[in-house]
Amino acid sequence: MRQRPFAISSVSVSELTLGTWGLSGDGYGPVSEQEQNRVILRARALGITGFETADIYAAGAMETRIGALLGADTEALIITKVGTDIGSQPPRKRFEPSWLRECIERSGARLKRNVLDMVLLHNPSVQTLRKGDATGLMRELHAGGRLRSWGVSAGSAEVAEAALDEKTPALQLAFNCLWASDFRRLQERMRETKTCVMARSVLAHGLLCGFWPGEKVFSETDHRSRRWTPDELKRRLHQLDAIRPLVRNEVNSLRSAALRWVLNHEDIATAVIGPRTVSQLDQLVRDIGSGPPYLPEDSLSGLEMRMQDFGAR
Numbered sequence: 001m002r003q004r005p006f007a008i009s010s011v012s013v014s015e016l017t018l019g020t021w022g023l024s025g026d027g028y029g030p031v032s033e034q035e036q037n038r039v040i041l042r043a044r045a046l047g048i049t050g051f052e053t054a055d056i057y058a059a060g061a062m063e064t065r066i067g068a069l070l071g072a073d074t075e076a077l078i079i080t081k082v083g084t085d086i087g088s089q090p091p092r093k094r095f096e097p098s099w100l101r102e103c104i105e106r107s108g109a110r111l112k113r114n115v116l117d118m119v120l121l122h123n124p125s126v127q128t129l130r131k132g133d134a135t136g137l138m139r140e141l142h143a144g145g146r147l148r149s150w151g152v153s154a155g156s157a158e159v160a161e162a163a164l165d166e167k168t169p170a171l172q173l174a175f176n177c178l179w180a181s182d183f184r185r186l187q188e189r190m191r192e193t194k195t196c197v198m199a200r201s202v203l204a205h206g207l208l209c210g211f212w213p214g215e216k217v218f219s220e221t222d223h224r225s226r227r228w229t230p231d232e233l234k235r236r237l238h239q240l241d242a243i244r245p246l247v248r249n250e251v252n253s254l255r256s257a258a259l260r261w262v263l264n265h266e267d268i269a270t271a272v273i274g275p276r277t278v279s280q281l282d283q284l285v286r287d288i289g290s291g292p293p294y295l296p297e298d299s300l301s302g303l304e305m306r307m308q309d310f311g312a313r
């Protein structure tokens, strides 16, 4: 597994990071505990060193599982996220320093780590970031040695911009062939500030695998049942035709093309993948091939134009 520079000096991270939202059973539907363990251990065996989670995934159980399997593994970089109170009804975002401090204590205990590799503020608002006390706490914990690094998981370009104003060392953003505008808008600034950029949702929640029929129906426990209207989904599936020309020679699937397209951006530190089974994980690791280059230059020419023609830019 190839490595790229990370937000901690002299430390690199695997170009694929295992994200654990889907694996936790939240978001897409249940996954057995055995499969969760198998995926985490298989990822590590395949050379993955980045493991991404959140204190709320499976109400803390995913952090506990990662702590049990990887807490003592000094090569594993564990990235967790805080900023949601699931004890309140309905759950609410909370970023007061006293609450964040408690969350980070609990995460450290579950992950079996006194020093945490990276903690991200989990989808804060622009207003929260502008206030400065949440980022101030992160800086304080970093200076005190409790956090090796910190950052912000941003739900929009505006939030990412506010995080950069607060000099965040790391940003997590949705970034894929169909959703590139936030990254593009900030790319130059992130490069100048040497921000560690972690791309998530690199398969657009599975859409970029290109397997779904036009009438795809998701179960009620799957977040995708609420994400797209039937018309929106049809429009998105049609846009996949703009990407299909990338599938040739060793790039043997749309999924591979989509993953390689993300990794082809050298400003991305790591692509946070979301497999829910060992076989999905194995496929994704095979999909990235032996690059760079991940995609031949000539197959990229014309992609942006095609994306525009298909209304995806």
Ligand SMILES: NC(=O)c1ccc[n+]([C@@H]2O[C@H](COP(=O)([O-])OP(=O)(O)OC[C@H]3O[C@@H](n4cnc5c(N)ncnc54)[C@H](OP(=O)(O)O)[C@@H]3O)[C@@H](O)[C@H]2O)c1
Residues within 6 Å of the ligand: 018, 019, 020, 021, 022, 023, 028, 052, 053, 081, 122, 123, 153, 154, 172, 200, 201, 202, 203, 204, 205, 206, 207, 209, 255, 272, 273, 274, 275, 276, 279, 280, 281, 283, 284
């Ligand atoms: N706000 C945040 O901080 C935030 C938000 C979103 C995600 N994340 C992190 O990023 C990770 C990835 O995000 P995501 O779930 O949006 O990722 P994604 O990679 O775009 O989509 C994941 C889905 O892709 C499908 N998939 C994965 N590997 C596959 C394979 N080999 N063949 C076919 N389908 C495959 C699976 O769908 P099926 O379930 O249909 O098999 C899986 O649920 C999450 O686990 C989480 O850790 C963070």
